[in-house]
Amino acid sequence: xxxxxxxxxxxxxxxxxxxxxxxxxxxxxxxxxxxxxxxxxxxxxxxxxxxxxxxxxxxxxxxxxxxxxxxxxxxxxxxxxxxxxxxxxxxxxxxxxxxxxxxxxxxxxxxxxxxxxxxxxxxxxxxxxxxxxxxxxxxxxxxxxxxxxxxxxxxxxxxxxxxxxxxxxxxxxxxxxxxxxxxxxxxxxxxxxxxxxxxxxxxxxxxxxxxxxxxxxxxxxxxxxxxxxxxxxxxxxxxxxxxxxxxxxxxxxxxxxxxxxxxxxxxxxxxxxxxxxxxxxxxxxxxxxxxxxxxxxxxxxxxxxxxxxxxxxxxxxxxxxxxxxxxxxxxxxxxxxxxxxxxxxxxxxxxxxxxxxxxxxxxxxxxxxxxxxxxxxxxxxxxxxxxxxxxxxxxxxxxxxxxxxxxxxxxxxxxxxxxxxxxxxxxxxxxxxxxxxxxxxxxxxx
Amino acid sequence: xxxxxxxxxxxxxxxxxxxxxxxxxxxxxxxxxxxxxxxxxxxxxxxxxxxxxxxxxxxxxxxxxxxxxxxxxxxxxxxxxxxxxxxxxxxxxxxxxxxxxxxxxxxxxxxxxxxxxxxxxxxxxxxxxxxxxxxxxxxxxxxxxxxxxxxxxxxxxxxxxxxxxxxxxxxxxxxxxxxxxxxxxxxxxxxxxxxxxxxxxxxxxxxxxxxxxxxxxxxxxxxxxxxxxxxxxxxxxxxxxxxxxxxxxxxxxxxxxxxxxxxxxxxxxxxxxxxxxxxxxxxxxxxxxxxxxxxxxxxxxxxxxxxxxxxxxxxxxxxxxxxxxxxxxxxxxxxxxxxxxxxxxxxxxxxxxxxxxxxxxxxxxxxxxxxxxxxxxxxxxxxxxxxxxxxxxxxxxxxxxxxxxxxxxxxxxxxxxxxxxxxxxxxxxxxxxxxxxxxxxxxxxx
Numbered sequence: 038x039x040x041x042x043x044x045x046x047x048x049x050x051x052x053x054x055x056x057x058x059x060x061x062x063x064x065x066x067x068x069x070x071x072x073x074x075x076x077x078x079x080x081x082x083x084x085x086x087x088x089x090x091x092x093x094x095x096x097x098x099x100x101x102x103x104x105x106x107x108x109x110x111x112x113x114x115x116x117x118x119x120x121x122x123x124x125x126x127x128x129x130x131x132x133x134x135x136x137x138x139x140x141x142x143x144x145x146x147x148x149x150x151x152x153x154x155x156x157x158x159x160x161x162x163x164x165x166x167x168x169x170x171x172x173x174x175x176x177x178x179x180x181x182x183x184x185x186x187x188x189x190x191x192x193x194x195x196x197x198x199x200x201x202x203x204x205x206x207x208x209x210x211x212x213x214x215x216x217x218x219x220x221x222x223x224x225x226x227x228x229x230x231x232x233x234x235x236x237x238x239x240x241x242x243x244x245x246x247x248x249x250x251x252x253x254x255x256x257x258x259x260x261x262x263x264x265x266x267x268x269x270x271x272x273x274x275x276x277x278x279x280x281x282x283x284x285x286x287x288x289x290x291x292x293x294x295x296x297x298x299x300x301x302x303x304x305x306x307x308x309x310x311x312x313x314x315x316x317x318x319x320x321x322x323x324x325x326x327x328x329x330x331x332x333x334x335x336x337x338x339x340x341x342x343x344x345x346x347x348x349x350x351x352x353x354x355x356x357x358x359x360x361x362x363x364x365x366x367x368x369x370x371x372x373x374x375x376x377x378x379x380x381x382x383x384x385x386x387x388x389x390x391x392x393x394x395x396x397x398x399x400x401x402x403x404x405x406x407x408x409x410x411x412x413x414x415x416x417x418x419x420x421x422x423x424x425x426x427x428x429x430x431x432x433x434x435x436x437x438x439x440x441x442x443x444x445x446x447x448x449x450x451x452x453x454x455x456x457x458x459x460x461x462x463x464x465x466x467x468x469x470x471x472x473x474x475x476x477x478x479x480x481x482x483x
Numbered sequence: 484x485x486x487x488x489x490x491x492x493x494x495x496x497x498x499x500x501x502x503x504x505x506x507x508x509x510x511x512x513x514x515x516x517x518x519x520x521x522x523x524x525x526x527x528x529x530x531x532x533x534x535x536x537x538x539x540x541x542x543x544x545x546x547x548x549x550x551x552x553x554x555x556x557x558x559x560x561x562x563x564x565x566x567x568x569x570x571x572x573x574x575x576x577x578x579x580x581x582x583x584x585x586x587x588x589x590x591x592x593x594x595x596x597x598x599x600x601x602x603x604x605x606x607x608x609x610x611x612x613x614x615x616x617x618x619x620x621x622x623x624x625x626x627x628x629x630x631x632x633x634x635x636x637x638x639x640x641x642x643x644x645x646x647x648x649x650x651x652x653x654x655x656x657x658x659x660x661x662x663x664x665x666x667x668x669x670x671x672x673x674x675x676x677x678x679x680x681x682x683x684x685x686x687x688x689x690x691x692x693x694x695x696x697x698x699x700x701x702x703x704x705x706x707x708x709x710x711x712x713x714x715x716x717x718x719x720x721x722x723x724x725x726x727x728x729x730x731x732x733x734x735x736x737x738x739x740x741x742x743x744x745x746x747x748x749x750x751x752x753x754x755x756x757x758x759x760x761x762x763x764x765x766x767x768x769x770x771x772x773x774x775x776x777x778x779x780x781x782x783x784x785x786x787x788x789x790x791x792x793x794x795x796x797x798x799x800x801x802x803x804x805x806x807x808x809x810x811x812x813x814x815x816x817x818x819x820x821x822x823x824x825x826x827x828x829x830x831x832x833x834x835x836x837x838x839x840x841x842x843x844x845x846x847x848x849x850x851x852x853x854x855x856x857x858x859x860x861x862x863x864x865x866x867x868x869x870x871x872x873x874x875x876x877x878x879x880x881x882x883x884x885x886x887x888x889x890x891x892x893x894x895x896x897x898x899x900x901x902x903x904x905x906x907x908x909x910x911x912x913x914x915x916x917x918x919x920x921x922x923x924x925x926x927x928x929x
Contacts, residue, residue, distance in 0.1 A: 086862065096862035098869070185826035185863055188800040217822035218799050297921060298824045298854030310926040323928060347805075350796045350820065352884060353664050354634035359793075362808050374796065376663035378744045380631035404881075408744030416532060416542035417631055423544075435850075438798060475743060476922035480756040482769060 045085055045099045052105040059109035062097050069097050130208035130265035132172040135198050137214050138181040165254045172265040184215025192225035193340035199237055200230060200336040209236040209264025216241040216295055219274060223290035224439040227272040227463035234334030237272045238264045243301050252277045252301040259285035259315035267320050269312060270330040276304040284316040291436050291465035307406055308431040309467045309474050343445030346370040348438040350404055351381045360388025364395055370441045372400045374434040379403055379410035380417040393425045398454045400427045400441055402434040407475055427455045430466045440465060491531055491545045498551040505555035508543050515543050571619045576654035576711035578618040581644050583660045584627040611700045618711040630661025638671035639786035645683055646676060646782040655682040655710025662687040662741055665720060669736030670885040673718040673909040680780030683718045684709045689747050698723045698747040705731035705761035713766050715758060716776040722750040730762040737882050737911035753852055754877040755913045755920050789891030792816040794884040796850055797827045806834025810841055816887045818846045820880040825849055825856035826863040839871045844900045846873045846887055848880040853921055873901045876912045886911060
């Protein structure tokens with residue numbers, strides 16, 4: 038009865054259901070039918086988790102009046118056809134998959150439609166047999182949280198595991214991660230992993246792996262391919278490049294953003310083109326300005342962060358009291374997501390002046406997301422520069438936020454902070470924007 | 484000496500320069516060369532404003548040591564060729580252009596390269612003669628601010644002017660607006676103008692009108708065409724549809740966003756396709772689900788807003804103290820820009836519970852921007868629903884913020900707020916997302 042305790046466990050036992058069974062639960066007048074899933078670490082202990090037929094997991098609040106009934110007893114999926122045991126092949130690259138939680142870090146079974154967070158190398162080979170052709174896989178579980186609950190402490194934990202694996206001889210590392218905050222973690226790892234000489238690839242899935250339209254298998258195969266075979270010594274994100282199940286894009290970890298709540302091609306490079314793609318198992322690079330992998334080196338982890346940094350999206354008429362409140366709360370840095378070329382309402386200036394007096398760095402990004410901040414163009418921008426605001430070039434607001442946390446973990450000296458923020462440390466600033474580093478609507482007038 | 488006072492006026496007078504002259508200013512060791520511009524209402528009184536040769540305006544701080552020299556005395560541009568006076572043609576539609584400030588509300592002169600914020604119907608005809616072919620133009624100046632300094636009070640002022648013009652018989656109204664916060668104003672007008680029966684079109688320019696690459700003329704011509712000739716009784720934004728100077732897109736005012744800091748095709752419809760386009764003076768509609776114009780009616784203005792509404796973009800590990808601080812500051816509503824399908828970190832839940840106890844509505848949008856919030860999919864979303872969080876469907880975060888201000892101006896009843904937020908009032912919620920309502924990168928792998 039993986040993970041369930043107390044009243045919930047009692048009710049499940051009374052109904053003779055176990056994890057993996059198809060059950061019916063009636064709670065507060067509503068009926069739910071699905072496969073009973075193991076409880077996750079951070080889940081509410083008063084809930085049971087069901088995987089519905091549409092592939093989604095839901096939590097059902099359990100009370101004294103909750104009724105549970107077994108519909109179909111199911112065993113943990115076994116291999117349908119006996120397979121030769123996967124014997125490590127010394128000639129193959131060694132790839133470590135670091136699990137953090139989320140859909141892709143599940144045991145995928147194509148036949149039964151069930152998903153289990155159990156997570157071993159054998160599970161991976163069984164679920165996606167193509168992986169065994171590419172690499173010898175080792176699995177390390179860093180944590181098990183939905184990515185919306187990732188916290189900076191866990192970024193650091195993942196960074197230390199990644200560094201250890203690479204320093205111990207891994208050809209590359211794949212980090213399986215929920216998609217919600219994958220961009221934040223990718224940026225954090227990009228800054229934390231110093232002297233990187235092997236590929237580090239974040240991967241996730243937008244549709245859980247038991248749905249017909251799941252992107253999990255192709256994403257995982259492509260990520261392992263990049264970790265095993267590419268010469269990219271950077272932190273990248275590998276996800277579907279289209280809604281066809283035909284290729285994945287390799288995005289730089291500091292230039293990527295989840296741009297859709299549900300589409301498989303949600304991840305897009307912003308203000309830059311992707312580094313390359315994986316199609317039919319082959320890696321195709323689009324450019325050559327990336328850090329090259331080497332056969333030897335030593336990764337160091339700089340994981341010290343100043344967590345007290347605020348990200349503020351500005352709105353018309355936003356009062357200075359917002360900035361003053363942030364300063365009063367003890368925050369040590371502020372990233373503004375301003376408008377256009379890097380502007381904020383005049384109503385905010387007084388708060389920025391206070392930050393300046395308190396030696397709290399204020400960094401400017403744009404809520405346009407695409408394009409570059411340029412504060413020399415209009416008087417508002419020039420006035421903000423005179424107030425000491427640091428322009429973040431073409432950095433994504435959330436990447437600037439992660440970077441400022443990391444920079445403030447190294448120095449509190451305002452001039453050094455400004456210099457580091459304006460310096461391209463991990464590909465987060467594109468020196469020259471390509472004219473095709475923008476979007477166009479899928480819709481074209483007929 | 485339009486707008487300059489005190490020390491600045493004294494220095495300019497001493498150098499015998501006037502607005503429109505090309506001058507050199509030496510301030511704090513730096514030399515600036517450009518055309519002296521009139522001072523804007525909200526500018527710092529200690530600055531003079533120069534238009535540089537590259538078309539950008541800069542502010543130069545003036546002190547006792549500032550040196551100013553006249554390079555070239557220039558008169559306000561006159562028409563090079565005598566034109567027949569524009570005689571109002573009773574058969575032509577009547578379009579009112581409401582000026583709010585920003586680049587497009589300037590007097591554009593193709594020959595001299597000078598730009599003046601002087602703003603009369605004659606100026607418009609002189610600058611963009613095509614306009615006179617389309618409509619009889621009347622000009623009303625609502626305010627003169629850069630759009631980053633627009634405040635909700637000015638939205639209301641613009642709404643009242645627009646309503647009056649339509650009720651007085653205008654065929655349509657064009658609102659000339661800076662681009663930074665045009666989306667916010669378009670959303671506000673969409674909610675405020677009730678019973679709209681004529682077109683209301685917001686227009687701006689990304690490049691100031693004296694630059695060769697300016698989008699001002701085509702945008703203005705297209706906006707006047709939509710106001711004069713279309714049957715769209717909605718608030719729309721009309722801006723360049725590509726970097727070619729060949730067509731403008733007509734975006735619904737509640738579904739549009741500035742997606743680039745500098746490109747002419749910065750404005751994009753999000754989660755929906757544009758309503759149509761203007762090409763070679765012709766209006767081409769892409770769809771028929773829009774509110775149709777009528778010949779008679781009465782526009783009412785509902786301009787009451789609750790200004791104390793916060794927009795919070797969530798970040799990993801964001802502490803509940805942020806929400807508590809917002810509540811303590813007296814805010815009456817909160818819009819969250821969460822992750823993925825509508826999630827926030829568990830660390831925030833306690834703050835949301837407090838908001839719920841204080842009867843402060845909390846609305847969920849997604850920082851993905853594209854796609855729909857769906858909080859029934861994962862346990863995090865379901866828990867937030869149980870805490871009373873109101874899902875904002877596929878609304879843009881900033882549109883949900885404007886809408887919540889407007890809804891709270893009508894009612895404080897939490898259930899009514901939730902119902903209104905989930906109801907499509909002005910096209911802000913797309914009931915069914917088209918599969919092509921997404922973006923693709925301009926870059927395509929070769």
